[in-house]
Amino acid sequence: MTATIEPEVRMGKRARAKEANRKAILEAARVVFARIGYEATNIRDIIRETDLASGTFYNYFKSKEEVFEALANDSVARFRPLLQKVREEAKDLESYLYAAFSAYFTFLAEENDDAIQGGAPHMSLIGVRVDTPEMQTVSEEIAADLEIVMDKVGLGKLDIDYITAAAIGMAREMGDHMLQRRPVDPKGATEFAAKFTLAGIEELAKSSH
Amino acid sequence: MTATIEPEVRMGKRARAKEANRKAILEAARVVFARIGYEATNIRDIIRETDLASGTFYNYFKSKEEVFEALANDSVARFRPLLQKVREEAKDLESYLYAAFSAYFTFLAEENDDAIQGGAPHMSLIGVRVDTPEMQTVSEEIAADLEIVMDKVGLGKLDIDYITAAAIGMAREMGDHMLQRRPVDPKGATEFAAKFTLAGIEELAKSSH
Amino acid sequence: MTATIEPEVRMGKRARAKEANRKAILEAARVVFARIGYEATNIRDIIRETDLASGTFYNYFKSKEEVFEALANDSVARFRPLLQKVREEAKDLESYLYAAFSAYFTFLAEENDDAIQGGAPHMSLIGVRVDTPEMQTVSEEIAADLEIVMDKVGLGKLDIDYITAAAIGMAREMGDHMLQRRPVDPKGATEFAAKFTLAGIEELAKSSH
Amino acid sequence: MTATIEPEVRMGKRARAKEANRKAILEAARVVFARIGYEATNIRDIIRETDLASGTFYNYFKSKEEVFEALANDSVARFRPLLQKVREEAKDLESYLYAAFSAYFTFLAEENDDAIQGGAPHMSLIGVRVDTPEMQTVSEEIAADLEIVMDKVGLGKLDIDYITAAAIGMAREMGDHMLQRRPVDPKGATEFAAKFTLAGIEELAKSSH
DNA sequence: CATGAATGAGCATTCATTCAT
DNA sequence: GATGAATGAATGCTCATTCAT
Numbered sequence: 056m057t058a059t060i061e062p063e064v065r066m067g068k069r070a071r072a073k074e075a076n077r078k079a080i081l082e083a084a085r086v087v088f089a090r091i092g093y094e095a096t097n098i099r100d101i102i103r104e105t106d107l108a109s110g111t112f113y114n115y116f117k118s119k120e121e122v123f124e125a126l127a128n129d130s131v132a133r134f135r136p137l138l139q140k141v142r143e144e145a146k147d148l149e150s151y152l153y154a155a156f157s158a159y160f161t162f163l164a165e166e167n168d169d170a171i172q173g174g175a176p177h178m179s180l181i182g183v184r185v186d187t188p189e190m191q192t193v194s195e196e197i198a199a200d201l202e203i204v205m206d207k208v209g210l211g212k213l214d215i216d217y218i219t220a221a222a223i224g225m226a227r228e229m230g231d232h233m234l235q236r237r238p239v240d241p242k243g244a245t246e247f248a249a250k251f252t253l254a255g256i257e258e259l260a261k262s263s264h
Numbered sequence: 265m266t267a268t269i270e271p272e273v274r275m276g277k278r279a280r281a282k283e284a285n286r287k288a289i290l291e292a293a294r295v296v297f298a299r300i301g302y303e304a305t306n307i308r309d310i311i312r313e314t315d316l317a318s319g320t321f322y323n324y325f326k327s328k329e330e331v332f333e334a335l336a337n338d339s340v341a342r343f344r345p346l347l348q349k350v351r352e353e354a355k356d357l358e359s360y361l362y363a364a365f366s367a368y369f370t371f372l373a374e375e376n377d378d379a380i381q382g383g384a385p386h387m388s389l390i391g392v393r394v395d396t397p398e399m400q401t402v403s404e405e406i407a408a409d410l411e412i413v414m415d416k417v418g419l420g421k422l423d424i425d426y427i428t429a430a431a432i433g434m435a436r437e438m439g440d441h442m443l444q445r446r447p448v449d450p451k452g453a454t455e456f457a458a459k460f461t462l463a464g465i466e467e468l469a470k471s472s473h
Numbered sequence: 474m475t476a477t478i479e480p481e482v483r484m485g486k487r488a489r490a491k492e493a494n495r496k497a498i499l500e501a502a503r504v505v506f507a508r509i510g511y512e513a514t515n516i517r518d519i520i521r522e523t524d525l526a527s528g529t530f531y532n533y534f535k536s537k538e539e540v541f542e543a544l545a546n547d548s549v550a551r552f553r554p555l556l557q558k559v560r561e562e563a564k565d566l567e568s569y570l571y572a573a574f575s576a577y578f579t580f581l582a583e584e585n586d587d588a589i590q591g592g593a594p595h596m597s598l599i600g601v602r603v604d605t606p607e608m609q610t611v612s613e614e615i616a617a618d619l620e621i622v623m624d625k626v627g628l629g630k631l632d633i634d635y636i637t638a639a640a641i642g643m644a645r646e647m648g649d650h651m652l653q654r655r656p657v658d659p660k661g662a663t664e665f666a667a668k669f670t671l672a673g674i675e676e677l678a679k680s681s682h
Numbered sequence: 683m684t685a686t687i688e689p690e691v692r693m694g695k696r697a698r699a700k701e702a703n704r705k706a707i708l709e710a711a712r713v714v715f716a717r718i719g720y721e722a723t724n725i726r727d728i729i730r731e732t733d734l735a736s737g738t739f740y741n742y743f744k745s746k747e748e749v750f751e752a753l754a755n756d757s758v759a760r761f762r763p764l765l766q767k768v769r770e771e772a773k774d775l776e777s778y779l780y781a782a783f784s785a786y787f788t789f790l791a792e793e794n795d796d797a798i799q800g801g802a803p804h805m806s807l808i809g810v811r812v813d814t815p816e817m818q819t820v821s822e823e824i825a826a827d828l829e830i831v832m833d834k835v836g837l838g839k840l841d842i843d844y845i846t847a848a849a850i851g852m853a854r855e856m857g858d859h860m861l862q863r864r865p866v867d868p869k870g871a872t873e874f875a876a877k878f879t880l881a882g883i884e885e886l887a888k889s890s891h
Numbered sequence: 892c893a894t895g896a897a898t899g900a901g902c903a904t905t906c907a908t909t910c911a912t
Numbered sequence: 913g914a915t916g917a918a919t920g921a922a923t924g925c926t927c928a929t930t931c932a933t
Contacts, residue, residue: 069912073917094303097902108919113904217438217456224437228429247426250471251464258463259456282892307928317894322929487933491896512721515923526898531925635856635874642855646847665844668889669882676881677874700913725907735915740908898930909919 077115079105081129084122089167093123131193134162138193142200148256151204152249155197156226160241160248163230194223210260218259222252286324288314290338293331302332336401343371343402351409357465360413361458364406365435369450369457371402372439403432414465422468431461495533497523499547502540507585511541549611552580556611560618566674569622570667573615574644578659578666581648612641628678636677640670704742706732708756711749720750754819761789761820769827775883778831779876782824783853787868787875789820790857821850832883840886849879 066074083104087096098119102112116122137158145151198219205211205218225248233244292313296305307328311318325331346367354360407428414424434457442453484492501522505514516537520530534540555576563569616637623629623636643666651662710731714723725746729736743749764785772778825846832842852875860871 220437221434224433225430228433232429254463254467255460638855639852642851643848646851650847672881672885673878
């Protein structure tokens with residue numbers, strides 16, 4: 056019986072080093088963006104955080120923007136499946152909201168774990184205050200989800216665009232605050248946001264007939 | 265009887281020119297910040313927008329940060345009276361929320377009038393969310409107020425930090441959407457946000473004892 | 474009676490300094506191009522030759538190409554009047570050829586005087602081995618001139634394009650060699666080239682009927 | 683009797699691959715030099731034109747200069763027999779000049795055949811005249827030959843340096859023009875140049891005693 | 892005070908060269 | 913001997929800041 060060989064193991068040393076360097080740059084970028092902010096960051100800051108030489112950066116990315124994009128894509132790629140699961144398992148509006156906020160706040164907390172350990176003064180950029188096309192996609196997915204769910208429970212006539220905006224804005228801003236607190240408490244934030252949003256929606260529903 | 269003398273009249277020619285230059289720089293900075301975002305703006309961009317020489321900038325401000333500060337202070341100076349009135353006239357949480365959201369959305373609509381006309385993207389060049397000095401300051405003012413009001417109406421035991429975060433996040437995100445709609449409708453946004461927030465807070469109050 | 478005031482004198486100190494800096498950069502560029510060749514020259518080499526700072530270069534020129542262009546334009550602008558005079562004063566083919574070669578070799582010697590003093594190992598680029606649009610214009614002027622002159626003396630049926638090419642090629646290549654010799658002797662080169670060319674043309678004329 | 687063994691056949695597989703790589707690099711360099719000029723070419727440009735890796739370049743050449751040299755030597759190797767024949771068969775100055783110019787213009791036309799087909803600009807990208815290794819070497823060979831021949835026919839007292847310069851300059855400049863004409867006509871150019879040069883030299887000889 | 896040219900530190904980017912695989 | 917990623921010195925260029933006029 057032949058052992059299953061993992062892709063990483065199949066790669067030569069060179070390929071593995073390449074992969075590792077790419078990851079090192081991405082990770083360094085994530086840390087530096089969190090520490091001093093995206094705009095203030097320059098490429099030297101990023102490579103200084105690795106043990107690579109300056110020219111090496113350009114073997115992997117053309118610009119700061121491209122690292123950012125990669126980081127954002129990565130975040131979204133990891134977040135989307137969670138959202139998918141939420142969507143499938145939601146029974147009603149309440150369970151959807153709880154699950155969605157929980158997914159978001161938990162993801163955010165995990166995503167920023169390193170930054171938090173390192174005492175990053177700048178709040179997380181990736182995934183929070185950033186509108187990449189991908190992030191917008193996630194927003195739109197949530198909006199679509201909400202529309203479906205709300206339709207199903209007979210609330211389709213409400214202003215879903217504003218409701219989504221309210222929920223997303225709430226999540227973003229609360230996310231920043233959540234990350235400032237110790238201990239970081241995604242559960243509490245979820246409880247708060249879900250309850251708050253649910254009440255808001257119900258109130259709007261009541262006054263709309 | 266001493267005649268009331270307007271500040272401008274009291275000033276000499278020199279002082280008036282000085283004041284005008286200061287204003288020109290501030291206005292230029294406001295325009296450029298709105299156009300390309302605070303971080304992306306450099307001092308040359310600002311003075312290029314005026315008919316002044318680069319050195320002149322330093323007679324008035326030490327840095328981009330200082331202009332930002334001044335612009336923010338200016339916003340506060342213009343916004344504070346409105347907020348003062350809101351605070352004074354608010355009888356309860358409901359009336360405060362309505363008035364505060366109304367002040368915010370109206371301010372936002374007016375503040376972005378030029379930008380909308382000029383087709384300025386206002387924020388999010390590519391990806392990074394930019395807060396103009398105005399918005400940042402206004403948000404902070406409201407946060408402070410909200411805390412006071414909630415305390416006064418006996419809701420001080422709630423998680424006021426999260427509540428203000430929720431309200432501000434909601435306002436910010438909804439603000440973007442409001443500015444996209446035609447006609448721009450601060451009244452509608454106010455109605456929506458106030459009702460939503462009030463219901464949220466009441467729900468939290470209910471479940472907290 | 475008011476003294477005639479020279480433009481230079483009318484300029485303020487600032488304007489004069491500006492003019493001087495521009496000239497300093499051009500002169501430095503000419504020297505460095507001659508010393509190490511156009512392609513090998515970088516902008517730091519040029520400014521190092523002046524007592525200016527690196528950034529100052531960009532107050533005057535956008536690139537190495539632009540300095541080159543300015544230098545070339547300058548050369549042409551100073552050469553064209555000489556050619557004009559040659560054209561007007563030429564009585565026949567012989568006198569035209571002598572005058573034109575003389576103008577060229579003399580101009581070349583003067584142009585490269587500094588470079589020669591400095592022991593420049595690289596032969597002159599400006600005006601010799603370079604085809605700027607302007608240099609081409611000069612070539613075309615010479616070609617047109619030759620055509621007119623040759624027509625006048627009844628040699629219009631010859632291959633004037635090749636004759637011009639031959640004369641210009643000869644001048645270019647001989648120019649390089651002339652600059653290597655000590656003393657630099659434009660008279661000798663002129664004598665040689667004119668005689669040579671004249672004989673060549675006459676031979677062609679003879680065998681063309 | 684030993685069979686004549688071709689070099690290629692004598693080599694092992696390894697050596698043949700080696701030879702092929704060397705040739706690939708040389709050919710790539712020739713193409714790129716012709717396309718963008720020697721100075722503007724960098725090593726990456728050359729290896730990109732092959733299917734070899736960058737490091738491989740250094741197994742064959744130490745620098746761009748060395749490739750140039752090799753290319754030039756190659757040209758010489760191909761051109762020298764022609765020139766050898768010219769030298770041997772020349773009975774007098776006239777026949778030498780005809781044969782030499784013919785060799786040069788023919789070689790030039792053939793050498794530029796690909797470039798003409800491929801629409802390569804060959805030289806003068808913008809402004810700076812570029813000599814391919816081939817041309818430079820050929821010129822030098824002819825110069826050396828001419829000196830010998832002139833000496834042999836008793837014209838050694840003339841200014842041979844200037845004469846060769848004149849002949850070479852003429853050939854170069856006329857070569858450009860020849861390549862522009864259709865059809866490309868080395869014969870015509872040869873006739874013109876030889877006649878012209880011969881007359882020039884004779885005139886100089888006459889006036890030198 | 893206004894001016895705007897000079898400054899030079901700082902950043903992005905390229906590229907010849909090396910070397911582990 | 914081939915590979916191609918890593919290296920880091922070198923270069924082009926920007927921009928906040930100063931200062932003589």
